Amino acid sequence: MTDHNTGEWWRQAAVYQIYPRSFADANGDGVGDIPGIVSRTEYLAELGIDAVWLSPFYPSALADGGYDVADYRNVDPRLGTLDDFDRMVDALHTHGIRVVVDIVPNHTSDQHEWFQEALAAGRGSAARDRYIFREGTGPDGSLPPTDWVSVFGGSAWERVADGQWYFHNFAVEQPDLNWSNPEVRADFLTTLRFWSDRGVDGFRIDVAHMLTKDLSEPLPSRAELDAMPQDGAHPLLDRDDVHEVYAEWRKVFNSYDPPRTAVAEAWVTTPERRAKYASATSLGQAFNFDLLEADFDAVSFRRIIADNLAQAQATGSSTxxxxxxxxxxxxxxxxxxxxxxxxxxxxxxxxxxAGGPADQLDRETGLRRAHAATMLLLGLPGSTYLYQGEELGLHEVAEIADDERQDPAFFRGGEVDGLGRDGCRVPLPWTAEGESFGFGAGGAHLPQPAWFASSAVEVEAADPSSTLSLYRRALGLRRELQTGETLEWIETGRDDVLRFRRPNGWEVVANFGRDPFDLGSGADRIVLGSAPGGRLPGETTVWIAPEA
Known part of the structure; x- marks a missing residue:
């Protein structure tokens, strides 16, 4: 059994992502808050997770769901206070749950005091040097410096009152910082210490591959930029010099006992590039999104699992x-x-x-496969990140009217998968009744569908066959069974069935096909899943306990 009480707890942790504005609303204003999280601490403890990761809770104009940060060392007043945050950390720590917070270092909000100072200070000022300002093109500078496009659609440049333009990779309200500026680097070290001193155990680094940039003249066109390889020297993405930043951060992390952890959100092109973020001298761990992007397919899952475990072994990290x-x-x-x-x-x-056409979605099949995939993931060596609501088997909410949506990508038509993001951010249902299904005393900031009632926490907690009951059993067993960071594949004779054994003899068998699979030896040691008569049904995963 893995010891989760060490400085390397993160290597095999089950981390639960909380999107604070949609988790629990304590004051009834329709927006989830920090006291709401405190009120659900027992729920999190019963779930059996090792840590929570909080999406941004900082002061924000909510141009991008809180990822436009106006103050990195405070709590949005709509979500609570620093005292509330401290109470939340204490409550979670009391239950043995660690706390990971989101850090958004690529850009600030346009409401951040630095950016407001930059607007007032004018050309050539030290305040503007914290960001990326350029003169426009054309006879009067009225055209943007380049034809680059923002991730959320539209130009990546915005003109200010005195005629200069600033760069924003995301929404216009999210000006990119200049990471060549020593003041920017020093300020984020202060932020990391601020939260670490308050008991935060780790950090998730938003778009960790985008901080450093080379915007020396002449700037390339969009076509030229798109054609450039992301090999460490790209002007905007995954530059080698970003790891100089993270080497400084690592010194801060390691100055604490136990060391603070970090995980990079780094969308890079090769396993070798991702490995740089997962090294011990950089952030230590990097998300792999390979399974998230894969079909429900055994061959794809096996290849991805094998590749990522090999990467983890090469870097000394965990996947x-x-x-x-x-x-x-x-x-x-x-x-x-x-x-x-x-x-x-x-x-x-x-x-x-397309508006979520019902005739295109097989809800029962989707949930059955989700159960099988999740049980497979929880049986793997490495850490697992779970997103709030998946433990209830929630489906995407597509039925949101245009005037009720909040995602900037929806309004700007960007290429990011953000057109669907509001649908996974709908506030959780806690009770089968009530205006917001127990999320708060009043309504919710995004509309909840009527079918949420059957997936409410109170309903599923009372049903031993529910998704919530499955997650609770799986996470509890995982703590008992998890050991080592390797696995041994066991050939099944079928391409659509995966079977592997962990070092202590724990076996995981996942049937991705529709035909039953004969489990053979070990069928009498099944501890989770359903396999009557020694046969594993299609689209199902079972766990087999080690031999006594």
Whole structure:
């Protein structure tokens, strides 16, 4: 059994992502808050997780769901206070649950005091040097410096009153910082210490591959930029010099006992590039989103698992497994749709764009496959990241009117998978009745569908066959069975059935096909799953306990 009480707890942790504004609302204003999280501490403890990861809770104008940060060392007043945050950390720590917070270092909010100072200070000022300002093109500078496009659509440049332009990779309200500026680097070290001193155990680094940039003249065109390899020297993405930043951060992390952890959200092109973020001298761990992007397919899953375990061994890190988060269509829905060009995750986006037609979604199949995939993930060596609501088997909410949506990508038409993001951020149902199904005393900031009632926590907690009951049993057993960071594949004679053994003899068998599979030896040692008569049904996973 893995010891979760060490400085390396993160290597095999089950981490539960909380999107604070949609988790629990303590004051009834329709927005989830920090006291709401405190009120659900017992629920989190009963779930059996090792840590929570909080998406941004900082002061924000909510141009991008809180990822436009106006103050990195405070709590949004709508979500609580620093005292509330401290109480939350204490409550979670009391239950043995660690706390990971989101850090958003690529950009600030345009409401951040630095950016407001930059606007007032004018050309050539030290305040503007914290960001990326350039003169425009054309006879009067009225054209943007380049034809680059923002991730959320539209130009990546915005003109200010005195005629200069600033760069924003994301929403216009999210100006990119200049990471060549020593003041920027020093300020984030202060932020990391601020939260570490308050008891935070680790950090999730938003778009960790985008901080450093080379914007020396002449700037390339969009076509030229798109054609450049992301090999460490790209002007905007995954530059080698970003690891100089993270080497400084690592010194801060290691100055604490136990050392603070970090995980990079790094969308890079090769395993070798990702390994740099997972090294011990950089952030230490990097998300892999390979399974999140894969179809429900045994061959794909095996290849991805084998590749990522090999990467983890090469870097000395541990791999991460994730099927859903706040940016993608929920996996119960993805698995209930016909794959689009081999990419179920992309099909989820297309389904949302089409308005969520009911005749295209097989909810029962999607949930059954989601159970099987999750049990497979929880049986793997490495850490697993779970997204709030997946433990209830929630599907994506597509039925949101245009005037009720909040995602900037929806309004700007960007290429990011964000057109579907509101649907996975709908506030959780806690009770079968009530205006917001127990989320709060009043309504909710995003509309909840009527079918949420049957997936409410109070309903599922009373049902031993529910998704919530499955997650609780699986996470509890995982703590008992988890050992080592390797696995041994056991050939099954079928391409659609995966079987592997962990070092202590724990076996995981996943049937991705529709025909039953004969389990043979070990059928009498099944501790989780359903396999009557020694036969493993289609689209099902079972766990087999080690021999006594």
């Amino acid at each position: 991460t497994w994730v099927l859903s988060n706040h940016d993608v269509t929920r996996h119960a829905t993805r698995y209930g749709l016909a794959p689009l060009n081999g990419r179920a995750e992309k099909q989820g986006v297309e389904w949302v764009r």
